[in-house]
Amino acid sequence: MSKLSVKEESGCRRLLTMLPKDDLLALKDTVTNRLIAVESAEEAVQAIITYSQDAEELLKRKKVHRDVIFKYLANEGVAMPPNAQKYNLVRRTLELWSSEENTTQVQPVQNWGPQRFWQDVRLRLLLHAGEQRVEEFNGAELVSRRLHALVGEERLLFCPNLEGLGLKCVSSPHGFVLVAVAGTIHRDSVWLGIFEQAFGLIRSPLDSNRWKIKFVNVKVEAQSAITDRHLPVITYDSNELLSLCN
Known part of the structure; x- marks a missing residue:
């Protein structure tokens, strides 16, 4: 069963919703070895999260394309070089999820103005x-x-x-x-x-x-x-x- 932390699970859920439905269902079949039937995209996401061993394994799956991780990071406010390789994007995403646990202790950033x-x-x-x-x-x-x-x-x-x-x-x-x-x-x-x-x-x-x-x-x-x-x-x-x- 999944060994994802709370932060990793939340991040994976947001990222998986960015996948096209066909890729999402194919990924669900790979992760669950076709043993879990689902009726919606939401159920597919939950199955993938439940049966993934860890966040890194999930991010490295072929159906989790490089462009999807790049867009996810951009949406999270993390800018990466447009030519960044997938392994660099995976590493940066894992760093983001591990650092989020400490963000509440960082001094608040001054508002734009x-x-x-x-x-x-x-x-x-x-x-x-x-x-x-x-x-x-x-x-x-x-x-x-x-x-x-x-x-x-x-x-x-x-x-x-x-x-x-x-x-x-x-x-x-x-x-x-x-x-x-x-x-x-x-x-x-x-x-x-x-x-x-x-x-x-x-x-x-x-x-x-x-x-x-x-x-x-x-x-x-x-x-x-x-x-x-x-x-x-x-x-x-x-x-x-x-x-x-x-």
């Missing part, structure tokens, strides 16, 4: 979707609202490419830290395009010396506008990043 920005912060959005469009916003309140709308109202999921050439960080002699990250954009299970984002941070001596965002530059290319089919990478060099401070 204008307090994360300098009052004179600026945001520049460069959008390529057949034609080019530029949006610019100034001030902590407007910038905070626009960025929040991207992931809230527009339901966009930004998945950074944290391997290879998808991340760059430099610092200026004046205390600026410049970070650039590239990745893919999704809405639900649909890949929409790629992005490249650069932002600058500097400490605020009036707010417990916390890091706050001074500017944000975001370039977005819709899938239809992409000509280079390589994985998203940073196009800024270090000098170009530092010039954004000016």
Whole structure:
């Protein structure tokens, strides 16, 4: 019988509901050796959980496809490189489930809002979707609202490419830290395009010396506008990043 922890069982249940019904039923037959009959997807999920030896065994099953685990992690707020192999996704999922038991002891994360920005912060959005469009916003309140709308109202999921050439960080002699990250954009299970984002941070001596965002530059290319089919990478060099401070 199943040796899944409470957290693993809850996570497996959410993940299994993402499988197509044919794959779900085939997986149920494999796990139960065709000895358990079910009449619904819910019963199939329960049978799979009950008769799986452990979470790792279940995740490694052929019918639990790589793309399903990737989407599950994205839904849980865990961004993985788009080219991540299945074994890496399985490992990260197991880490997530084992760490969830300790999340209640972590200090609460400060809510998103204008307090994360300098009052004179600026945001520049460069959008390529057949034609080019530029949006610019100034001030902590407007910038905070626009960025929040991207992931809230527009339901966009930004998945950074944290391997290879998808991340760059430099610092200026004046205390600026410049970070650039590239990745893919999704809405639900649909890949929409790629992005490249650069932002600058500097400490605020009036707010417990916390890091706050001074500017944000975001370039977005819709899938239809992409000509280079390589994985998203940073196009800024270090000098170009530092010039954004000016």
